[in-house]
Amino acid sequence: MSMTIDRYELVKRHNPILRDVNPISPLSVGNGEFAFTVDVTGLQTFTEIYDSHTPLCTQSQWGWHSFRSPDNQSFSRDKLKLEKFIVNGREVGYATSAKGQEELFNWLRQNPHRLNLANIGFDFSLLGEKPIDLIDRRSIHQELDLWQGVITSRFCIAGYPVWVKTCCHPELDAVAVKAQSPLIKDKRLKILFRFPYGSPAKNASDWESDDKHDTKIIMASESSRGGSFIDLLRIIDDERIFIRIFFNKGVCLLRQAKHAFALESTLSNDTIEFTCIFSPIPIRREELTFEDTEEASKKHWESFWLEGGAIELAHSQDKRAIELERRIVLSQYLTAIQCAGSMPPQETGLTCNSWYGKFHLEMHYWHAAHFPLWNRARLLEKSLWWYMSIMDKAEDLAASQGYSGARWPKMVAYDGLDSPSPIGPLLIWQQPHPIMYAELCYRAHPDRQTLERYCDLVFKTAEFMVSYAIYDAKNDRYVLGPGLIPAQENHSPHVALNPTFELEYWRFGLKTAGLWRKRLGLPPDPKWEEIISKLSKLPQKDGVYLAHENCPDTFTRFNRDHPSMLCALGMLPGSMVDKNVMAATLDRVLSSWDFDSMWGWDFPVMAMTAARLGQPEKAVDILLMNAPKNTYLPNGHNRQGNRADLPLYLPGNGALLIAVAMMAAGWDGSPHKDAPGFPKNSKWKVLWEKINPLP
Numbered sequence: 001m002s003m004t005i006d007r008y009e010l011v012k013r014h015n016p017i018l019r020d021v022n023p024i025s026p027l028s029v030g031n032g033e034f035a036f037t038v039d040v041t042g043l044q045t046f047t048e049i050y051d052s053h054t055p056l057c058t059q060s061q062w063g064w065h066s067f068r069s070p071d072n073q074s075f076s077r078d079k080l081k082l083e084k085f086i087v088n089g090r091e092v093g094y095a096t097s098a099k100g101q102e103e104l105f106n107w108l109r110q111n112p113h114r115l116n117l118a119n120i121g122f123d124f125s126l127l128g129e130k131p132i133d134l135i136d137r138r139s140i141h142q143e144l145d146l147w148q149g150v151i152t153s154r155f156c157i158a159g160y161p162v163w164v165k166t167c168c169h170p171e172l173d174a175v176a177v178k179a180q181s182p183l184i185k186d187k188r189l190k191i192l193f194r195f196p197y198g199s200p201a202k203n204a205s206d207w208e209s210d211d212k213h214d215t216k217i218i219m220a221s222e223s224s225r226g227g228s229f230i231d232l233l234r235i236i237d238d239e240r241i242f243i244r245i246f247f248n249k250g251v252c253l254l255r256q257a258k259h260a261f262a263l264e265s266t267l268s269n270d271t272i273e274f275t276c277i278f279s280p281i282p283i284r285r286e287e288l289t290f291e292d293t294e295e296a297s298k299k300h301w302e303s304f305w306l307e308g309g310a311i312e313l314a315h316s317q318d319k320r321a322i323e324l325e326r327r328i329v330l331s332q333y334l335t336a337i338q339c340a341g342s343m344p345p346q347e348t349g350l351t352c353n354s355w356y357g358k359f360h361l362e363m364h365y366w367h368a369a370h371f372p373l374w375n376r377a378r379l380l381e382k383s384l385w386w387y388m389s390i391m392d393k394a395e396d397l398a399a400s401q402g403y404s405g406a407r408w409p410k411m412v413a414y415d416g417l418d419s420p421s422p423i424g425p426l427l428i429w430q431q432p433h434p435i436m437y438a439e440l441c442y443r444a445h446p447d448r449q450t451l452e453r454y455c456d457l458v459f460k461t462a463e464f465m466v467s468y469a470i471y472d473a474k475n476d477r478y479v480l481g482p483g484l485i486p487a488q489e490n491h492s493p494h495v496a497l498n499p500t501f502e503l504e505y506w507r508f509g510l511k512t513a514g515l516w517r518k519r520l521g522l523p524p525d526p527k528w529e530e531i532i533s534k535l536s537k538l539p540q541k542d543g544v545y546l547a548h549e550n551c552p553d554t555f556t557r558f559n560r561d562h563p564s565m566l567c568a569l570g571m572l573p574g575s576m577v578d579k580n581v582m583a584a585t586l587d588r589v590l591s592s593w594d595f596d597s598m599w600g601w602d603f604p605v606m607a608m609t610a611a612r613l614g615q616p617e618k619a620v621d622i623l624l625m626n627a628p629k630n631t632y633l634p635n636g637h638n639r640q641g642n643r644a645d646l647p648l649y650l651p652g653n654g655a656l657l658i659a660v661a662m663m664a665a666g667w668d669g670s671p672h673k674d675a676p677g678f679p680k681n682s683k684w685k686v687l688w689e690k691i692n693p694l695p
Helices: 007-012 047-051 102-110 290-307 321-338 361-368 377-389 391-400 433-444 448-468 500-519 526-534 564-568 579-592 602-612 616-623 650-665
Strands: 027-030 034-038 058-060 083-087 090-094 119-123 141-145 150-157 160-168 174-180 190-194 213-222 228-236 239-247 251-257 260-265 271-279 310-312 470-472 477-479 687-689
Touching (some): 007 290, 007 310, 007 321, 027 321, 034 160, 034 174, 119 174, 160 290, 174 290, 190 271, 228 251, 239 260, 251 271, 260 271, 310 650, 321 650, 361 433, 361 650, 377 391, 377 433, 377 448, 391 448, 433 500, 448 526, 500 526, 500 564, 564 579, 579 602, 602 616, 602 650, 616 650
Antiparallel strands (some): 027 034, 034 058, 083 090, 119 190, 141 150, 174 271, 190 260, 228 239, 251 260, 310 687
């Protein structure tokens, strides 16, 4: 039902509130380019407690580091030996084997890795040896005000109250903090800035290598409004990081160690205010106070919540509705601060490292494709320039394998170079993604400018897809594989042929690219049209779709990981899908799959399939299924069971937003546009506005 929603009340009732130390569910502030994650003190004080769960990091889109090659070796990608696969009678090389080149293989996987720019926390050392034990747990109250983007933290330590506000500037890589306590006035409480060496580990920090990096004071000055600032230069091998710390009058910043500085009161002042800006280039801004940053944050987040889409479920009688609404609201916040930057995000965003901080391009859809659906297309478009910036590398990758067009890599850093992996280089489901992104953006603003901006991206992507498809003369059809690994990654590349999801996505991508030619006044491409018309049928057996054509035991031996065949009707419109067969496939997945092996985005995928099949009750049941990897923490993050290396999983949050958007606003060809994916009964009252349908 489309009607006016009280946005403020919708958002405010889901403010995360923590009342105890919770190392698996810390809160973050950020802006898509930069994020700062805190413990219950509002800072990054208890790093040792959080490191084994969710580390307290300060990360940015530009903050990367590479180790220098050991023993003066030249670790060049050109020296990597490729494993040969027979594809259509010819050899194609992929960087999939570490055998005999383990050191080079692993170095290329781990470098570049994302940095933890700084650790900023309270120094409680003057209060006792174990400060965590001095905190009165009953006094802890920490709340993230989603409407303002501000975290307020209150607690008592050693009998004294401490009050902290934390926020992030919406346009700068800057965190601002205001802390008040009698302990500050008594000079028993300081704020400590510490800087680590780079590491590919989950916490992105090496605290044991002080001699490998340098921290220099390069300027100290008074600011125009009575405070002061100090400029630091961080030198980490070939990386240079500039830091400017503004702080209020009556406070000084003193070096404590080679890579540590402390803010402390110098007058009878119970307040420390600071703003810390990080940059890869020298910082020119002369003033940025806590008040400036807080005000900018408030304006930004109010605009974010008012201008984007909204779904309200609180008036429903189903007791699960308020939890689903909570997940929806928090997922919007989390993907905005973690996944809306100038490059695709890693799977843990800007919270901590996963896969060394690199991003997985097949996951970019789940991270960010929801933005245009929620009336925030700009937040997806911010990262699309990056694909165009690495177009030459994508074309080189395709050409090196004997293909035309642009082949998009899988696991990459900012440089766009594919990382070696036993699996990653053989995946193909990321290939049509840029066509999907361009189409979603065009639907958000259907004009000539959008077509001209993204047509190269669309056409170069399609050219690769055309050259990748193999003509099977015996059966007069085009096939995909062997020589690939499907989205469900537990299949042999030597066996996998015509995976269901990838076939449907190939057809969708080429048909959409052909539509772009028509919009631009270009004639149809005969080769594209031939492949569309002769693409292999989706493989099935016994009335259900298979993982791929050579996998008759999909639901017995391979019933784990992603049930990706469901994406053919759900994520995609399913132009080749028989709905009766897909309905039976969904039922078979629900009855036979190993749910513990699924990933967070698989649950929204199943819900999207159910919605397109006209089974809204089942769609809601799946979205709220009790499963280890369908868990949403107090901070809103999608937890992946007990995986220590993956404490949060943003593709799950983004996929949830795609699913509920289509369930509310529908999809092309849906029976009606008023919440077709939600049950039509008295238990559900769905209010929504400013949400766009899925293709």
